[in-house]
């Protein structure tokens with residue numbers, strides 16, 4: 203691990219000579235107030251104070267962009283300040299451990315934490331700017347020829363889908379879109395639709411692990427096992443999963459997984475990742491090439507190296523990951539789901555509310571999608587704002603709103619949201 207002492211050593215300096223050198227975020231934290239005691243009955247109320255969100259507004263749109271805890275903002279700004287003031291301290295050396303600009307280092311100190319979070323070998327992980335980049339690296343990098351089939355669904359986000367459309371237009375790959383219903387009725391229904399679409403020409407299957415337009419968690423493990431049995435390369439789009447639900451790559455058994463930290467993990471915007479099974483990543487071509495482009499000792503490094511980047515946001519990412527682990531992997535995701543379940547259960551009592559997330563609670567976590575009979579998404583969104591300064595996201599005329607719940611939300615906020623929906627449904 204890179205410590206302050208290592209950094210100083212790599213620069214040939216003593217601690218006294220460089221007092222303002224940025225520390226790795228986790229070391230810096232020791233100077234911050236400790237998080238509330240895990241057994242404290244006021245735990246979540248106290249943890250809310252770790253977020254700078256204004257108390258007079260309620261944020262329910264993590265599915266679009268997340269909220270950074272204060273310590274993440276501090277880690278970013280501290281490094282930005284350091285760069286602005288003291289970059290001259292840097293006696294440039296071609297040392298991949300230096301923390302001035304990112305885009306050249308292996309960033310293993312962060313990749314290791316990501317590997318721990320999603321249970322996979324960090325050598326298969328690359329840090330990217332977002333999900334769109336990550337998916338593009340995979341879609342551009344896999345060998346496919348004209349006539350090979352890539353299966354995806356009608357419910358994919360363009361950031362997951364469009365890089366495959368490029369392969370379709372450029373190489374004559376056949377992109378097949380299966381129809382997944384909204385709402386999904388059951389896990390078996392999805393498994394059946396997906397597996398029936400396989401043919402002898404199917405080479406790749408790309409699906410969202412959690413569908414962004416409905417919050418549905420698909421039966422990824424069963425789908426990947428069925429695809430694997432047919433030699434199909436499986437890619438999951440996890441833009442909405444990490445920090446929203448537990449993700450265990452070894453258990454799922456997918457070949458590749460892409461995701462981001464700027465939604466549910468509360469890291470700065472511009473932080474994402476790709477994972478490819480280390481036994482298969484060697485066969486994925488590099489898209490953005492620099493000195494490591496052919497490094498097969500650490501293929502994750504090959505994709506992580508993408509030219510000059512912003513180290514400040516990676517310090518923020520590091521702080522966000524440490525915050526996640528400090529709250530606790532399970533405690534965090536259980537809380538997100540608890541609040542989501544509370545919302546769904548409360549809304550289900552109103553017959554004028556129509557759901558687009560699955561009825562099975564096991565297929566839902568922090569995203570609920572619903573409408574109110576006779577209202578559009580924009581009307582519901584505006585009603586929320588007018589009545590409670592609450593901010594879910596409109597999903598247009600048919601699908602109402604997408605309502606994300608996160609650890610900075612409270613039970614009282616959920617209960618107030620349910621009350622607002624009841625008022626809107628009764629025309630008040």
Ligand SMILES: Cc1ncc(COP(=O)(O)O)c(C=O)c1O
Nearest residue numbers: 332333334359361362414441462
């Ligand atoms: C399922 C899904 N895939 C991909 C994306 C694109 O993510 P990014 O903006 O990080 O590239 C999103 C964004 O909302 C998403 O929900």
